[in-house]
Amino acid sequence: MEPVLRKTRKAFVDQTSCVACGCCVKVCPLSAIQVVRGVAAQVNTQKCVGCGKCARECPATVITIQEAAV
16 A cells, blocks of 8 residues: 655745845744755755745745645
């Protein structure tokens, strides 16, 4: 019997366009986002619940909420 994959919503950052401003880090209620080496934001998908607060706050609009198989 194959495992059943659940689909959940997660935040994804376009690393090539992120300006590492940190706005998303400030609004994430679960501290699931961090700016890595001052270059780009990175989402910890284990913590992210896909609430979308980061995507709404992002001034560069490089964060999207997408379905991800878990």
